[in-house]
């Protein structure tokens with residue numbers, strides 16, 4: 001496996017052998033360890049010293065299902081700390097099949113110049129001019145790029161928000177139908193890409209380099225068992241294909257953990273109108289697709305194609321987080337408006353989660369009434385046109401709160417919350433506060449373990465046991481994001497045998513024994529690198545706190561506040 | 576007493592009768608619990624991840640008041 005280094009300052013493209021210290025790593029481990037080793041922590045995230053790293057998961061390109069995750073890492077301009085954001089689609093599989101372990105993007109293009117990285121099917125890489133793609137939204141950017149390089153290319157690009165270096169700018173990547181609806185949304189990494197003058201990464205999907213696996217037969221057998229477990233599971237085998245992740249709306253709302261009207265309430269009266277069940281029925285009645293394969297190697301098909309009443313395409317892969325961010329969080333129960341907002345965010349290239357938070361803070365501060373979906377659509381359109389208000393929204397909830405002098409801002413390390421209120425699910429409070437990534441749900445999703453009905457053993461409304469639960473899950477997730485298994489395919493990991501198959505695959509690929517201990521060590525190594533970077537960037541324990549609203553405002557209907565003490569928060573990663 | 580039961584996810588497929596999204600009107604004996612209701616629908620209890628009564632989470636042994644809206648939801652995982 002090789003590293004590709006691309007320097008925008010002098011436009012040099014150099015191949016390197018994978019160094020010894022990076023052997024056996026992929027995904028988040030590679031992005032985080034490279035960033036931690038090579039980026040000066042106090043440097044300007046939008047400046048010449050930051051590096052943007054793209055790394056497919058360690059299992060990408062193999063026969064294992066649901067392994068098409070690409071990790072993107074850099075110092076985040078939003079949080080000021082290290083960031084890894086991962087995305088599905090076709091790019092990770094394509095890179096892995098070209099024998100590429102990582103692309104490290106360095107330097108900064110001369111003012112006003114735009115470039116794209118192109119890698120053809122034989123693995124020849126070039127840095128080509130992208131001046132003609134400047135200001136294009138992502139759907140148009142993909143269309144033009146594929147005209148130039150062919151339909152058999154995976155395009156990962158930024159939209160106007162990334163070009164303007166807004167702090168919620170995402171990096172969008174094409175799905176199997178060539179639509180840039182998959183997002184590395186979190187942490188403003190699109191702004192880092194924009195700061196470098198890199199508009200797109202264009203990769204041939206025709207690479208044929210087989211991934212290095214020392215014990216092929218062992219790997220194949222374990223991969224097959226894993227796939228069977230994913231399909232046999234009710235959630236990944238039945239619910240996700242039918243309803244997508246939006247099937248979470250009703251249960252999370254029932255748990256009183258569906259942040260509504262800028263997290264003033266934990267239940268949304270309009271939840272039924274925007275639930276996964278309603279969405280599936282709407283799509284079906286209109287002739288769209290409720291089951292849709294969004295990423296290479298996927299056997300779950302959690303994606304969808306949302307259409308208008310007359311059957312015209314609106315957006316793809318409308319999922320739970322966006323339905324919440326553009327729905328309950330801003331008091332909007334109009335599913336068509338949510339779908340439109342999802343498309344706009346993908347097209348302009350901004351994180352739906354951070355943008356929903358920004359709108360919610362603006363509405364809470366009195367800019368518009370909660371539920372005013374027309375105002376939400378107008379504001380998101382303004383992100384692309386660069387009005388003062390649009391720029392504010394594009395810079396996220398903290399910027400909006402500062403502007404309106406409004407202190408109900410649900411962020412940690414400047415990053416907006418995800419779709420689970422931490423008050424009735426206090427394990428999420430620990431994850432939100434302590435993750436090196438800022439307020440992030442995938443870093444340590446412990447919702448099921450906080451709900452007795454789902455077999456959880458920890459009471460979500462109490463602080464007891466939450467630190468340990470979050471710590472273990474965060475370490476586990478750092479390893480999952482390293483091998484690059486889709487979150488929704490984690491059903492294949494359930495139970496001892498499930499984890500055993502992963503250890504077997506790791507061992508088979510590496511050609512040495514790999515145990516549960518090695519898995520934990522891998523996760524810890526990643527988190528340690530991230531924490532060390534953040535410390536060097538100036539973070540202290542005081543940054544691992546939730547905003548006051550979560551400690552002081554009891555959340556209806558269960559009227560709970562976060563009770564995890566500061567001392568306990570600080571014991572999460574005492575290494 | 577009369578209650579309304581709403582089913583989510585794939586639970587309607589596991590109910591013996593026809594189901595539409597406005598829910599089922601069910602006649603129950605006074606003092607019936609969530610577990611009794613689950614048994615009355617024929618849906619295996621382990622299929623029901625979460626139950627709520629009038630918007631509040633409920634346990635198997637909780638009794639259902641007259642005119643309540645009960646929801647049964649499937650088990651979840653996610654991220």
Ligand code: SF4
Pocket residue numbers: 066067068088089292293294295298299300301302303486487488489
């Ligand atoms: S389950 Fe969804 S997100 Fe995961 S690989 Fe499949 S389509 Fe992509």
